Structures are given as structure tokens and as C-alpha cells.
Amino acid sequence: MANNSLELIEKEIKQYIVVMVGSEQYGIDIRYIDNIVRMQKITRVPKAQYYFKGIISLRGEIIPVMSIRRKMNLDDDVFTNASRIIILKLEEKGSLGIIVDEVKEVVNLSEDEIEKASGKGNFINGIGKHENDLISLLEIHAIVEETF
Amino acid sequence: MDVSQYLEIFIDETSEHLQTLSDCIMELEKEPENMDVINEIFRAAHSLKGMAGTMGFKRMQHLTHDMENVFQEVRSDKIKVNSAMIDLLFKCLDAIDGYLENVKASSDEGTEDNEIIIRELNDFIAAANGEQPAEKAGKKEAQPAAAAAEGSTGRKKYFDFDVDDADKEKLKTEEENGQHIYGMTVYIQKECLLKAARAFLVFKAVEEFGQILIYNPTSQEIEDEHFDCDFSFFMVSEEPFEKVFDAAKSVSEIEEVVGEEVKYETLAAKQEKAEAEAAATAAAAAAVVPETAVAAVEKTAVTPETPAAVLPKSPSSASSGGKKQTVAKPVTNRTVRVDIEKLDALMNQVSELIIAKNSLVSISETESGDFHNQSFHEQIEGLERITTSLHESVMKVRMVPIESVVNKFPRMIRDLARKLDKKMELYMTGEDTELDRTVVDQIGDPLQHLLRNSADHGLEDNDVRLEMGKPEVGSIFLKAFQEGNNVIIEVGDDGSGIDVDAVREKAIERGVITDEQAESMSQKEIINLLFLPSFSMAKKITDISGRGVGLDVVKSNIEALGGDVEVKTERGEGTTFTVRLPLTLAIIQALMVEIGEEKYAIAIGSISNIEDIPVKDIKYVEAQEVIHLRGKVIPLIRLNQVLDTEPKEEEPTSLTVVIVQKGDSQAGLVVDELMGQQEIVIKSLGKYINNNKIISGATILGDGEVALILDVNVLM
Structure with a gap:
């Protein structure tokens, strides 16, 4: 056992938070995640890009919140009790919240469990295989990128 | 050190x-x-x-x-x-x-x-x-002698302090080893600012030749600047005395160096007769006269090719010069230098405090059941007063007069006048107007650019001016003043003004606008084309202005500071650029309004008054809603349309209109409800959301809700 886990470390394990958006499971690299908060009142910002739901205040900071559904051209969000805002921390542009339908779990994926994405949409950089589930791994920078 | x-x-x-x-x-x-x-x-x-x-x-x-x-x-x-x-x-x-x-x-x-x-x-x-070279040479020779005579009496302080036995032993051993002992007293000029540094340089200079054994005051005291204007030391060296002595003298801002080679016995004898100082000094002088050298090193005269010109003509003039310098010594202000980052941190903390206070206020207002208590309200009012004045004090600390930026301009205009061969004069007013430090630091370049523009393109050549019956000397002016929450800086000239037709032609020629567009554009719109990137009107490219990176950079710099810039021009009369800058960057008094279900803040500084206008009083000019108020025609802006909010209900019979002002122009903002005045902390929306700048930021209200701040200057 001990040997096994050592080997795994050498293979570089990445931790992902698995979230649900629609019927698909997405994984977000834990290094980008600052916080996960419950859904709260989002203040609409007029004339902002359509995929920005607005802004929230978190510990005295103003944080813009993006609808990942709108960004990926899915149906609009329906907020439930399970809805969460994931606060991402990005060095270049500061904090950003994205809305997900549900936060499921944290998984460890080693390199050989990840299949590099094969040109299917640019929001995903790989597919993780975990206990018979497939997890689409989000490319955070693509989500942050401006689209018109 | x-x-x-x-x-x-x-x-x-x-x-x-x-x-x-x-x-x-x-x-x-x-x-x-x-x-x-x-x-x-x-x-x-x-x-x-x-x-x-x-x-x-x-x-x-x-x-x-x-x-x-x-x-x-x-x-x-x-x-x-x-x-x-x-x-x-x-x-x-x-x-x-x-x-x-x-x-x-x-x-x-x-x-x-x-x-x-x-x-x-x-x-x-x-x-x-x-x-008059002859006269000068004569004086030059006379002077060192006089100085020497003066210097050799009572200036050798190195005999005035006690040397303890251990040190004496050291000196004795060194002398027995064939080293020379030199005693020196160095007098630093009274007005010298960094005495410790001076002393350090002297030590460094002489230590190239030997070793200093005894300091008076101690080396630690010297380093800490705990001494008047002189210090003494004994050193041992193999080098001849003159070499060491010259090295000490060569340090600048030294008034005088007194020194000589001292024999151990002389020193010991001196120490024994310490109580009879004066006599001792005289005796010592007599004992070692051949090796004594005294030099009056006037101030920093170190360069040999700049001779007697700066040297005082006699010792007496040297001392009177010294007195004058003490008078001129800058009166030290009771100030501290503070890192701007520390101020920023302080500011942030004050902001947090104000948010906390706001939420207390809102609790006391809403949950009156539990808190219906006289003293609780009084405490909250007290807290409100304190936070407001604390905020004001912090803001004031950050404010600096724009003087530090604008005072380099007269010189710049003078240089420009020579370079361009035009006569011009700069008139400045309001240099004491204060702005936030961060704004002041960045406003220099844009202003400089506008001034250069005025000098180069604005003013006509002198002969043209005379022909037109204007004064030959062109005037450029820079006026700064405060207006509400803004500081206005006007930069202008009495030159030829902007040739609107030329701008229009140029714009069409460059494909910036089409012929049809040009037809329908107002004069003001045409002039605003000047602020587009790479639109330079310079007929010839000079190194002063006209490289095509001009007004657009000015505009974007000023907008980055939360301000804006406008032009007014009159053909033949001159051009004025009006730069409007926010006074504060972080906390403002604002009027809270409701539009639809949403809350917005409008800076109090830009509001002139609030009116109830019956719907039937609304008139139309060019299909635009206007109201006629006290002799002025004011355009109406329906905020619910601009902000895409749901209209509240059926059209009411009267509208609440907030009249806002920007320079000379006014506009009426139609809001659904007034909520009252509040002190708000401006927070940035971050870099992700871009929204045509209508929203200048957000603020957190007492109940934790977020309200957006409307930028009136952009709306109008």
C-alpha cells in the first residue's frame, strides 16, 4: 500500500472539485478555487456582458459572478438549494464567481486517469475517469477569456 | 556606516x-x-x-x-x-x-x-x-596665511579630551614600531546636513593611510550624529603627515581641518596638564611647529581649476558668510514621510469601519423593537460623527497641492517659446488646489501635453497675431479649482482656436467618418474626433507635439483616473481644454435612489437639485424629452431605459427628477424613488465586467446588499 501511494505521488496527482452543470459533471482544478459559497442575491449590472449575472459582495469585496451556462450557450440557470457560487482566484484579473448547479465531491486524479481533450469545445482541456464516471475538466482560462 | x-x-x-x-x-x-x-x-x-x-x-x-x-x-x-x-x-x-x-x-x-x-x-x-586678475592673485596669497594664523589658536581640540591609559599604551607601542602619530580635529560646516556621513568620509579617506586608534566623541556617537560640528581623533600611519592631512581636507563641506604629528611624550605631557588647557595648547604648538599645518578649507572648494573666485576674501568674511547660511537654514516642518501604501491600508480600514457603521445604522432603523433605546441611538450618532471625521482626516493626509506638478510648467513654456520662436506667457492660478496623491502623481503628463499643444498648435506666430490685432505675446493659462466633488483644471490659450472644417476634412480623408456622417455631426462631435487614436492635426511634425500620439493618450490617462476631458474652442479666440478629476477616490457622499427594484447611488457632488415634475410639463425638442425649469431647458434621461430595468407601474402623474450638473450643462435623471443620503465606499467592479462606463463602481450597503454607483459624467 505504502509503495503504491508513493508511486501515485510521483505520477502527479491533481485534485479536482466535481460540480454539476446541467447533466454533465465538470472538474475544476482546486488550485484555482478560493471559496465555495451558497447562492445569494446577485446584483445585476446593466449593460454588462450577457453571461455576467452581476456582482456579489463577499467579505467586503465585490466579486463579479458569471453564468457558466450562458457562457457555454446552455439553458439559463435555475437556482435551487443545491446551487453554489464557486469563487475562483486568478492572478491576472482577480476573483471571479461562477454558478454551478451542485457541488459533488473532491477527487484525486493521477495523470493516467486524465485523457487530454480532443478538440471538443475549448472550455475543456481533458476528461477525467473516476470510478466509472467521466468528468470534463474545465479550462479556467478559456472560461475567463472574453467572448463576443 | x-x-x-x-x-x-x-x-x-x-x-x-x-x-x-x-x-x-x-x-x-x-x-x-x-x-x-x-x-x-x-x-x-x-x-x-x-x-x-x-x-x-x-x-x-x-x-x-x-x-x-x-x-x-x-x-x-x-x-x-x-x-x-x-x-x-x-x-x-x-x-x-x-x-x-x-x-x-x-x-x-x-x-x-x-x-x-x-x-x-x-x-x-x-x-x-x-x-582684474592681478588683484585676485594678491588676495589669494594673503589669505591662507591669515587663515593659518587664525586656525592655530585654540582649535586643536584633540588635546582637550582625556585619553585613557589603555589607549595611551597602544599609541606608545605603535610609535615604538616606527609609526607616526597624528592628531586631528575636523570642523564640519554648520549648515552641513549629513554630518555623520561627512565624518564617515573623512575616516574613510584617512584610513587609507593608517589606522585610527582614538576617537572623540566615540565612533558610535559620531555615527549617530551625537556631536556638534567638530570631532577629533588620533591615528597612526606610516605615510607622511601631509598626505593624510590632504586626504581629510579633500572631503567636501569641511570647514577646517587642524592637525599635526604628535610625539607620544607630548601627548602624555598634555594629558597630565589637562586642567591647564589653554597653556598646554600653546606649548604644543610651540613644540611641534615645523610639522603643524592648518588649512581653512572653505566649504567644498576641492577642484583646483576653480580658484579664488569662491574663496572668501578674508577670514572675517568667511565667518559672516557662515552666519548668513544659518539664517537660511530651512525651517524644519513638523512632518513625517509616510509610505503611500501605508496610507492606502489605513484608508481601506476606514472604509471597512464605515461599512460596519452603516450596517449598525440600518439595524437601529429597522429592528426598532429590540433597540428602541435612546442611548443606543446616541452612540450610533457619535460613531457616525467619528467615522466621518476620521475619513476626512485620512483623505486630507492623502491630499497634496497640484503645485508639485504644475510648478515645472513655467520653465517648460519658456523653453517652448524659445524653441518655437513665439512669444508667450503662462498664467497659472489655483496651484494650491489639492488632489489625492495618486491622482497628482499621474496628472503631470496629460497636463504637460495639453500645454504643449496650446503652445505649438494653439498660439499663432507673433506676426500673425499682430496682423489680427491681438497682443503680440500669446497667453497660455492653467486654472485649477474645486467644483463639488471634482477638481477642474483648465488649460487654454488665446490662439486661433480649432479649425473645425479642417478637422472634418481630415477625418473624412483618413476614413474616420464618411461624408454623410460628417454632414450630420455637430461642431462638438467633430472636435471630439481629435481624441481618437492617431488623429493628429499638426501640419508639420515637430519634436514638441504632433506625432499622432496625442490627445487620445491624454484622454485615456485622464479617464483612467476616473476623470474626463472636454474641449471648447472659438475660432480666432482660443481653445480651452477642461480636465475634470474626482477629488476623492474611495469614499463619497451619495444620494441613494431606486430604479425599478434596483438601488443606485449618485454622487452628491454632481447633483444640483431634485424636482417633482408633472408628466404634462414634459416637452419635446428634436424628439428628445426635455423640461423647462427656471428659464433653462434640461434634457431628461429615463434611467429605467438606460439601465434596462422593468418600469415600476403605470406611468405616474409626476416624475422624480434628479438634476445633475457637469460644467455648464445639466440633465434630469428620472428615478422611481429617493432613498436618502449616505456615505458610501466605492469598490471597483473588477476587470471582468465592461459596461460602457455608466457604472463607475459598486458599494456595499448597511444590510450587506450591493448597490451600483452611476457615473453621471458618462450619462450626460
């Missing part, structure tokens, strides 16, 4: 002195006979030299020294001020500024010797002194 800890002070003070020099030289050009100005210049130049020397910047010191010589000649009426000299002096200032920039960048002055300027300076002095 290390001089680098003084670097910051050096940089600050040097810039200050450079500014004083620049101002004074400008003044001198106008009033060449004004003795006060000349003295002021002399003092500034002298301090500059001293400081450069202290820091070991030899080239800078050399240049300032020669510059000071010129002032000296002016002061003693040997040279008359003329414009060639003023030009040369400005060249010097630029060169010194160059050194300073190098120092800032690399803590070193660089390698530029500026020999040409130095030669020109010396030519000036030579020309002035040409008539």
Missing part, C-alpha cells in the same frame, strides 16, 4: 532644490537686479553642491560647484544677468536633473561629465574676471 540610507533624503531634497533654482532663475530673468533672488539661488546651489559631495557624487558636485561660482560672480556684481547666461543655467539644471535621474535609477550618478557645460560656465567666469 553606509551612505545609501541617505539616498532617499538626497533625492527628495535635490529635487526640491532644483525646483527652487528653476523658479528663481525664471524670476531672475525678469528681474536681473533682485538681490534676494540671487541670494536664494546661491543658497540653493550651495546646498545642492554640498549634498552631492556628501553622497560622493563627484561629477554632480563638480558641475554644481562651477554653477555656484557663476552665482557668486553675479552676487558680487561682476557678471550681469543676460539671457545667454539664463539659458546656460537651465542647461546646468537639466544636466543635474540627469544626474538625479541616474541616481534614482541606479544609486549612481552615471558617467556623463558634462564637460561642455562646465567649460561654458568657466568661460563665463573667466570673461568676468578677465579685468
